[in-house]
Amino acid sequence: MPPASQTPPTPRLQMRAVRKRFGATQALSGVTLTVAPGEVMALVGENGAGKSTLMKVLSGAHLADDGEMFLDGQPYRPRHPLDARRAGVAMIYQELSLAPHLSVMENILLGVESTRGGLIDWSAMRRRASAAMREVGLATLDAATPVHRLAIAQQQLVEIARAVALECRVLVLDEPTSSLTRHDIATLFDLIRRLRRQGIAVIYISHFLEEVQQIADRFTVLRDGESVGTGVTAETSSAQIIALMVGRTVNDLYPHTARTPGPLLLDLQDLAGRDKPVQASLQLHRGEVLGVAGLIGAGRTEMLRALFGLDPVRRGTIRVGLVQGVASPAQRWTQRVGMLSEDRKREGLALNLSIADNITLASLSGLGPGRLVRPSRQQRACLPWIEKIPIKCAGPTQRLGDLSGGNQQKVALARLLHADVDLLLLDEPTRGIDVGSKAHIYRLIDELTRQGKAVLIVSSYLPELLGVCDRIAVMCRGRLSTALARQDCTEHRLMELATGQETA
Amino acid sequence: MSTDPHRPGLFTRLARSAWADILARLVALLLVFGFFAAMVDGGKFYTPRNLENLLRQSAVYGTAGLGMTLVIIAAGIDLSVGSMIALSVVAVSWVLNLGVGTGAATIGGDAAAYFVSQHPVLAPLLACLAGVAAATAAGLANGSLIVGLRLAPFIVTLGTMGIVRGLAKGLAHERDIYPPEGTWIGALMDPTLTSKPRSWTLLPTGVWILMAGVILMAFILRYTRFGRHVYAVGSNEETARLCGVPVGRTKLMVYALCGFFCGVAGLMQFSYLGAIGQPVTGAMYELFVIAAVIIGGASFRGGEGSVLGTLIGALIITVLYAGGQQMGWPKWVQEMVIGGIIILAVALDRLRHRRAT
Structure with a gap:
């Protein structure tokens, strides 16, 4: 699949030395990346490596400080997510972007509805939506079904159908399989291969290296806001990719010391x-x-x-x-007994509160005289965990929502440790x-x-x-x-x- | 992909359709109505006159509810409804009360000095325009603040609730305005029920205005891009924005329309009050209007609701009030019953939805 010829065709999307800084943090310190039409490029990297910032620059949510982007050879500089969408760059995020109360067809054609004489032309809507639904394998679904009635996997396909209906040139999928069953993953992969054959360039972001090996033609590794390596997946092992991601070889990812079961x-x-x-x-x-x-x-x-x-x-x-x-x-x-929920955003953590509030939520006793809670003691109680686990943050008072997913999860775990379960x-x-x-x-x-x-x-x-x-x-x-x-x-x-x- | 090749059964599809929502509300309305029809002595509750009366009384809530339905579908709220109705009432009477030349004509003064006496057709028309325009402007202001300053609708309209009410009071110098009687605006709701027998209109004009408004808004919500965008914005604002829906413009329009319908409701309220410009009228109306919309099936989280439902909701509240009154219930009982019904309606709705999905 990857083009091996000496003169490669114009890449669909090209990013050159893209930089972005937020205050003191250099989120992107030089990212270079190319995707050809009809190619699936996997973007891998640890959380905090800059993947989401890169995607935001690509989708127009953030403006790059420096560097260049080209779409089919033309300079591409979206100022707004709508700009990107109009240019043919479609993003499918983990958190799906759908209007749950509206029907499948309305979601697919949102913002580009068919009208006749100023009124919605429902039969034309159905026709256009059905065409896109057929392409993504939703042909048997009634286009008038409200989206909230669909399973997650189907909702995801509706979003891809929206991208297809808009004739997108670049499709970005961010961790698309995280809530899918094995069967749904296989269906999704079939669809990605079909879209690839139509010449759409796909950027596939995933933590699952097995998936990357399965679906991607090439990969680009991001580390500390920089693209540190790229290659052909078929010629690279998962271990090699991991080594690039962490900048070191992970020999003992799973430490397992000798244990003796107790009572x-x-x-x-x-x-x-x-x-x-x-x-x-x-x-x-x-x-x-x-x-x-x-x-x-x-x-x-x-x-x-x-x-x-x-x-x-x-x-x-x-x-x-x-x-x-x-x-x-x-x-x-x-x-x-302490429990860590599988859904940290909805059940596990209060993202608006501070790290200290989250860690001490299950066990506030002993943090002040009597039944009172002293903020200073609350914060001090968290310091050992922040250091020991370790949690990468500015301090116990930082808002939890500002941390990366991995660090949020460590905070959730620290709550169990603080409660000493x-x-x-x-x-x-x-x-x-x-x-x-x-x-x-x-x-x-x-x-x-x-x-x-x-x-x-x-x-x-x-x-x-x-x-x-x-x-x-x-x-x-x-x-x-x-x-x-x-x-x-x-x-x-x-x-x-x-x-x-x-x-x- | 596990697309379901089997269409759900007829019953499930019916239970899930939007019509089931409306039907359930109609049944609730009939139940409430039936209760009072059986309880009020001598069948007085279902005489044609009383039925007409119920329609008349629900017209103000219903009309203001049209705008509120849009606002709530778009996941907003408008607490300034009562104040905008009052502003419209005062603006109408202010124009009707204009004297020739010097301006203020005194009560009981020379009738010929009134602007309205000299222009019996033009003046009421101008008064109507003034009432509706004033309320629409207030609605536009709500929308501009919400969209322009990105403030929460609850906060903005809590503020304008006071500002608009103050404006109404200021315009009326904190007194009731008594404009000259006998204009057709005063007869809009046929408040005395003693006017000449209506030949072909059957119902007071205000009721017909409400009906026309319901049909118009139902059509707009279903068949225009604006209407569909109202649902999209309420269902998921970020998605709507991403897909190129003009979110700001849609919201602005929604609040302006809410003001517009409050202006129209103000005309009806003016007539209802016996053609008096009361600046304190319509207090707490926002709560009844919101209740009508919610009983009508809209969700506070947005994306759901229908004008037909709101109409039924307004009727349910009116029937409860009128019925309680005719049963001789004290006011405090009526208030408690209506409060209870609101909670019950939403609780039942949730239960039904959980079963249908």
Whole structure:
């Protein structure tokens, strides 16, 4: 696929030495990047490497301080997101940009509606929208369906259909697979290949290097606001790409020191929730990390929620230490159980509040005389965690929303540490964060386990579970298998269990 | 992709359609009406005269509600509705009260000195224009502040609620204005119900104006780009902006239209008050108008709502008020009942929506 000829055609998009600084921070310190028509270029880099700033410059949300951009050889300098859209540069963000109350066709043609005599021409709307829907594989969907009725994967396709209807020349996909099932990912990849054949240049941003290998022709690595390397994916291994991303080789991404399990801390017998899980039993000891694998929607999150008192328990028993029975989340915290939500933006963190407020949210006692909370003590209490984990920030009073995703996740984790819990329930603790932050979190989990705490991890990323856990159980359609020792597990075996092809 | 090849069943599709929302509200209206029809002695509640009366009484809320529906669909709010109605009322009577030459004609003065006596056709027309224009200007001011200064609609209209009310009071010198009687504006709502039998119009003119307004706005919302953009802005403003929807202009238009309909509602209120320019009229109306829109199925988070729903919402509130009055309920009971109904309506709606999706 990549052009190998001596005189390459005019690139679709070219960025040359693009720079951008915010106050004292040099967010982009020279990015050079080219994408040819009909090429899929993966953009990889740790969080904070400048990917989102680069995308904002490309989409017109920010104006570059320096450097040049060309679209099909013409100077390209969008002053506004609408400029970029009109020039044919379409962005699909993780947070989809749709009007949920409007129909599929209205979302596709928003701002460019068909009119006749000043009135909306609904039949022309349907015709134009259907053409775009056919191209993205939504032909069977009724164009009048309100978008909020669709599954996430379909909503994403509606957004791509919008780009197609506008005849975009460059399509930028930012972590498009983070909330998709395996099946939906395959569909999306088919679509990307189809768009590529039509000559659209695709920029694919992802943390999943397996995906990059699968879908991209070439890759560009961003580190500290600079493009540090580019290459052909077929000729480069994931390890080489990671080395470029972190600027060092990650030999021990998953530290796993020798552990000796202590006394039983969590005992779950035949737990059943409102809908899921159907049946879940497990035992977790102090000084042990237990992983839960499974497909999205298998009931893993629901199990954690029922366990933590967020969802009702229909059947079964829960014993934490010496305490038996269901409990509210507040009671669980006093039983020294803490939970990290899979959705840090909506459930896990208060992005408008400071780092200190977020870390101390679950445990405000002891921060002032009596029941009072002294801000200075609150802030001081956070300093050790900021240093130890470490959290990259300006200080405990900084607004959490200003941090990168990885650092936000570390703050969420610091909350459990500050509350000094014995049992950590972690739901997708490394979703959507950079490799460096991941390494910090893995190291922390290992350290906590050595201190005699117990960790229950739900993750969809199998290499992570295999690297971090002592035992792994698999959830399939609401039923939890018995846990396997990690040396008995392979990705292949876990996937078979998750898809219900084998019973453990 | 897991596109669903099976269309949902007929019942599900009906339950999900917009008509189901309207139908549910009609049923609620009939229930409330039926309750009072059964409870009020001697079938007095469903005489043609009382039915007409209900329509008349709902006209002010309903008309102001047309503009508020747009505002709430666009995820905004307008608290200055009552004040804009009052401004329109005062502006109308101020023009009608103009004296020739020197300006202020005194009450009971020489009737011939009034501008309106000399121009019996032109003056009321000018008065109407003045009322509607004043309220529309207030609405435009709301919109400009919200769009231009990027302030929250709640804050801006909380402020203009006071400013516009003050303007109305200032224009009237804090007194009621008694313009000369007998203009057709005063007969808009046929407030005394004693005027000549209406031959072909059947209902007071004001009710017809409301009906026309409902049809016009329903059409605009469904069949114009502006109408669809109102929904888009309310559903997801950022997306609308990204897709080239003129977000600022749409919002400006929405608040201006809200002012416009408040101006029209002011004409009706003027007539309703017996052709008196009361600067303190319409206090708290914003709350009833908002209630009508919400009972009518709009969502405070934007993107949802319909003018037909708002009309039914206004009727429900009117029936509750009139019914309570005719049952002899004390005012405090009426207020509590209406408050309860608002909460109940929204709670039921949520329940129904959760089931349908």
